[in-house]
Amino acid sequence: MEPVRSSDPQEILRRVFGYESFRGEQQAIVEHVAGGGDALVLMPTGGGKSLCYQVPALARAGTGVVVSPLIALMQDQVDALRALGVRAGFLNSTQDADERRLTEQAFLAGELDLLYLAPERLRVESTVRLLDRGRIGLFAIDEAHCVAQWGHDFRPDYLLLSELHTRWPDVPRIALTATATEATRREIAQRLQLTDAKHFVASFDRPNISYRIVPKNEPRKQLLELLRTEHAGDAGIVYCLSRKSVEQTAEFLSGQGIRALPYHAGLDAALRRENQARFLREDGLVMVATIAFGMGIDKPDVRFVAHLDLPKSVEGYYQETGRAGRDGEPSTAWLAYGLADVVQQRKMIDDSEGDAAHKRRLAMHLDAMLALCETTECRRAQLLRYFGQDSGVQRCGNCDTCLTPVSSWDGTVAAQKVLSTVWRLKHERRQSFGTVHVIDILLGKRTPKVEQFSHDELSVFGVGADLTEPQWRSVIRQLVARGLLAVGGAHSTLVFTESSPAVMRGETPLMLRTEPERAARPSRSRGGSGTRPAVELSAEAAPVFERLRAWRAAAAKEQGVPAYVIFHDATLREIATRAPADRAALGTISGIGEGKLARYGDQVIDVLHGAAS
Structure with missing residues (x-):
């Protein structure tokens, strides 16, 4: 694989990733880090966080080292980068000795653009010595909220990452997270020794997600109605609090003819890996899971996230619902909530380990979540205020309290x-x-x-x-x-x-x-304030799109990668609509860089010609 040779972030964005321009804060972040600056980045799921470290890593000399807790997803992340022509590898506990040795040799030879590491690898002295011997272009700390003791997903291994600055003081660092309050942000900066880093805070708004919270009344039947009436055949995630509830809900949905799989920490590790792989690679699967599932899931076409139990915090709720609609298309965040949830969560706090201050902090998190559930105001506006952002809009037009205004x-x-x-x-x-x-x-x-x-x-x-x-x-x-x-x-x-x-x-x-009699359901093509309807294909383009999807599914199966690693649906829609006549025209489609054009261009043109004949 030929290395990407350019110090111009804009050229890298176009040639490698196939995009003509950065979005929002991306350009400022990329230029700051590529220039050697430290950064703390808060950007919502689906906002393009990965580009904020991938592009600088390609622009700088040396290898970009990415610290991530997502061991189960590293292979898919690396596969996606290799499909773009990026030289990527990873080191974690899933590899055998030969695989690790080959990756280490590639790193030392300067043949890797990006190297993914699990945080616990930095406890291993041989890994530290390996990094000392190679040339590091930058450190990226993904899911940085894991370092915050009071955050929603604390990981002790992340505390080790403060040593990166001590041992490699001249290597720029970028820490990224999809959710953090101002207090959590300060804690991340302090624990990672990023107090002098420039902070970039993108808008937390996800206007394509419709937020809905309904009174709990036979929640599995309520969920079934949601799936049958609004999300038939869609991929989605259903979160439950207990392992038993996960298994019972997955069994219930399967019995109703919906393809559903369970996922929780008590399942056999091989079965968990298989179910996760199926969810990523197959269309229209529903994953029923505890919160152990989902961090870093890059599946762009998750159309709904449903909660059958109350999340413990607004941060957790936002992180989990953010796994819907990463492609920007209309999606649903649905939560069934009742008195039993409040009782259960308060009891869990009372029974939790920790001192009085710890329990008070947990209670504060819960109170904020309850306030979101009980509000008569726009849920999106309240979510944004929680993260210290004012949308300036009193009614978003795409949450249940806006669609069916609630009185007090x-x-x-x-x-x-x-x-x-x-x-x-x-x-x-x-x-x-x-x-x-x-x-x-x-x-x-x-x-x-x-x-x-x-x-x-x-x-x-x-x-x-x-x-x-x-x-x-x-x-x-x-x-x-x-x-x-x-x-x-x-x-x-x-x-x-x-x-x-x-x-x-x-x-x-x-x-x-006042509880509404029945909350209005938003249309999937609703174009309310801030929302973007799904692209409607013409009568001519629709069958071409389906042919492209069939080709993509076969190619993905042959390569053993998720379909989105090859092309996102949005890219296929644009191809089907514009029907480029040759590879040069195909290369102007958003999301098709030089690597994908070289690898898949002829196959796509053949599909288009076959559709036209």
């Missing part, structure tokens, strides 16, 4: 009725009960349990007939979410908090969220 109501009296019921059970009867029983009392239902304990004799019996059962569930959920009521004990009974008495006395008005 004065819930002070309703809250007093709930709290009074809980108080009377505790102080008049020395009893505690859960949500269902409290609602039965409020609605005046003479259930066997109500009659058994003579709770129909309480003064609060039947005082809540003005609201329905789902409405009372919403009231109680919001009280628990705000810490105005708690759930405790083995039987999940409702109990007072320090804030409960003030609410019961009516000292502060309490505005609550």
Whole structure:
């Protein structure tokens, strides 16, 4: 493979990657790092972070060393670069001794443009000595939030990376992450000794993603409706909190005729690798997983990310939902959320290891996530404010609270009725009960349990007939979410908090969220504020696009790589629409650099001629 010889980032972008211009902050970042400067980059998933270190690595003398925790994906990352004509390799625990030796020899001979390393490799003295003997052009620290103890994905091995600056002080470093609050950003800079680095913060907005949070009511059936009505045949990720739920949900979807695979840390390692490989290489698969799955997944056509359980933090939610729509096409982030989620997360915090400060920090993360769920405002605007960005737009037109505006109501009296019921059970009867029983009392239902304990004799019996059962569930959920009521004990009974008495006395008005009857579903071709509809192919181009997809699938299978490594759908759409007559015209298509043109150009032209004949 011939080396890429150019110090001009713009030329590298065009020749290697097939793009005419950088996007957003990319050019400023690339020029700064290529010139030898350190950088801390915050850019959303799908925003083009990889180019920010790949282009400078090709422009600088020496090898760009990329530290990444994504061991299972390094082969695909390297395959994608090699398809572009970039000389890339990796060193991690999946290789045998011969593979490692060949990669090390290529590095020492100056025959690698990019070398990917797992962070734990830097604990091995032989790796450090190897780097000392070669010529390093830059260090790129991917998924840099892993260094933050208070972030959502802390990895102890990342703490070693502060030594890069000490041992190789003249080598520029670029740290990249898709999500970090200002506090996490400061921690990343301090732990990686990047306090003097230039910070680049791109917009966190992903306008092509439609954010939707729905009240949880038989969530698997709700998920099935989403997939059948909006995402039939689409690739997507479904996140569950427990391994058991992952397996049950994957089995449920499979039983409903949807191709679904499970993924969690308890599965056999070989099965995990196989399922991940299938998800990356096959079209239309649904991966049901714990959060152990997904970091660094470069699959561009994930059309939805669904959560059946509440994420622990806004950072985690943003990172996970960001795996949808990396190609910029309309995608869905869907979350089913209920009272049980709040109870479960609070219990996990109470039972977690760590001191009081640690638990307070976890509670703050959860409270921010609950605020996002309960907001009556635009969800996108609230997400951006959490990351310290103001969109300047009050309504995005592409989230559920914009599509079906949510009102608030004065819930002070309703809250007093709930709290009074809980108080009377505790102080008049020395009893505690859960949500269902409290609602039965409020609605005046003479259930066997109500009659058994003579709770129909309480003064609060039947005082809540003005609201329905789902409405009372919403009231109680919001009280628990705000810490105005708690759930405790083995039987999940409702109990007072320090804030409960003030609410019961009516000292502060309490505005609550009104649940919409049914949130409107956005059309997949919706062109609302900031969104971009999927490219509609003409009657002539559509069958050509399908022929190109079939060719790509066969080529990918033959090479053992994901289809997107060859060409993204967006590139195939442009080819099908423009129908270039020869290789020269094909080379003007976005996403086709010199390497891919040389490797696939004749095959693509043959497909086009076959479609035309």
